[in-house]
Amino acid sequence: MQNGVPRILLIRLSAIGDVVRVLPALHALRDAYPHAQIDWAVESKSSDIVLEHLCLDNVLVFQRSKDGILDNTRVFRAFCKQIREQRYDIAIDFHGIIKSGWILKASRAPRRLAFAPPRSREMSHLFATEKVSLLSRNMNRIEENLELVKPLGAKRHTLDVSLVVPDEVQENVEQYLAETFHSAKLLAVLHAPVDRPEKQWPLSNFAALSDFLLADGRFDVLLTYGPGQQEIATKVHDQCRRKPEIAPLSPDLKHYMGLMQHADLFFGGDTGPMHIASALNVPVAAVYGGTSPIKHSPLRPPYEVLYDGPEPFPERAVSLEDAKTYLANITPEQAYQACIRLIRA
Numbered sequence: 001m002q003n004g005v006p007r008i009l010l011i012r013l014s015a016i017g018d019v020v021r022v023l024p025a026l027h028a029l030r031d032a033y034p035h036a037q038i039d040w041a042v043e044s045k046s047s048d049i050v051l052e053h054l055c056l057d058n059v060l061v062f063q064r065s066k067d068g069i070l071d072n073t074r075v076f077r078a079f080c081k082q083i084r085e086q087r088y089d090i091a092i093d094f095h096g097i098i099k100s101g102w103i104l105k106a107s108r109a110p111r112r113l114a115f116a117p118p119r120s121r122e123m124s125h126l127f128a129t130e131k132v133s134l135l136s137r138n139m140n141r142i143e144e145n146l147e148l149v150k151p152l153g154a155k156r157h158t159l160d161v162s163l164v165v166p167d168e169v170q171e172n173v174e175q176y177l178a179e180t181f182h183s184a185k186l187l188a189v190l191h192a193p194v195d196r197p198e199k200q201w202p203l204s205n206f207a208a209l210s211d212f213l214l215a216d217g218r219f220d221v222l223l224t225y226g227p228g229q230q231e232i233a234t235k236v237h238d239q240c241r242r243k244p245e246i247a248p249l250s251p252d253l254k255h256y257m258g259l260m261q262h263a264d265l266f267f268g269g270d271t272g273p274m275h276i277a278s279a280l281n282v283p284v285a286a287v288y289g290g291t292s293p294i295k296h297s298p299l300r301p302p303y304e305v306l307y308d309g310p311e312p313f314p315e316r317a318v319s320l321e322d323a324k325t326y327l328a329n330i331t332p333e334q335a336y337q338a339c340i341r342l343i344r345a
Contacts, residue, residue, distance in 0.1 A: 012094040016272025025145040028156035030055040048253035052164040080106035098122035159300040173258035191268035193229035198290025198323035207239035208332035214242040283342035290323030304338040
């Protein structure tokens with residue numbers, strides 16, 4: 001600690017949506033420690049969320065090696081050495097796995113905070129000096145993250161957060177939109193791809209929803225996707241009677257964030273893009289099947305959650321067959337009505 005000002009490390013390596021949901025806790029820490037040095041350890045695939053963030057002093061990016069386990073171990077050890085050399089006073093493990101636990105230990109910070117079991121996994125809490133127990137297993141992830149910083153006197157009275165999109169990226173996005181859409185209609189972004197099958201709403205339903213929105217007359221529809229997912233967007237497009245636009249592949253998350261800044265509506269599953277949209281205050285309609293809508297829904301309005309499974313969501317893992325049933329119970333008509341309610345809110 002220098003001149004009474006602490007050096008604080010946040011650890012949340014991935015995934016995209018989980019990194020986004022730590023942002024309210026970051027803002028709470030900055031409010032509580034306006035003069036502190038606050039750094040973030042993150043993996044490269046999620047780093048665009050926090051790079052250049054106004055609440056951060058440094059972003060320490062862990063770049064996984066593509067040359068096998070031995071080289072990955074070498075790279076990780078070098079990253080831990082980099083962390084250790086920063087001499088942090090406080091380190092906070094929002095991730096709760098063995099990898100983040102080793103980073104927490106490597107920080108050698110006198111105060112090391114982590115979730116207590118069962119929220120922590122892989123014994124990662126053993127590296128913490130302070131373990132934070134949650135009041136319930138059914139807390140939203142954003143609420144959990146805010147609980148983790150409460151022992152530091154950090155509180156957040158608003159869930160507004162900031163994401164940084166460079167001017168040149170914004171200019172590229174605006175040029176694309178101007179060349180693609182020539183009316184003053186509302187821009188509805190539909191994001192069909194998900195990372196796990198128990199989150200996948202049927203692609204035919206996405207196509208039907210797109211048709212409803214385009215037939216409404218108030219919307220332009222844009223299908224988005226991530227790296228390696230264009231085929232899914234194309235399958236949705238091919239099933240549409242009225243053809244939406246397929247977005248070009250965003251070269252990075254900064255471009256996707258820039259695109260979402262211009263959206264009037266987002267529809268998709270439990271994905272990183274959904275949480276990006278919510279963070280940018282875009283009205284979100286999200287459909288759930290195999291993940292808890294309580295834990296993983298956006299916490300800040302405007303949003304609508306579409307879920308037709310058991311209440312409360314079971315604590316045990318939901319089978320893929322059950323998840324598909326819950327998802328199939330949500331019709332395109334219900335999704336369309338949710339979208340309409342959001343633009344009227």
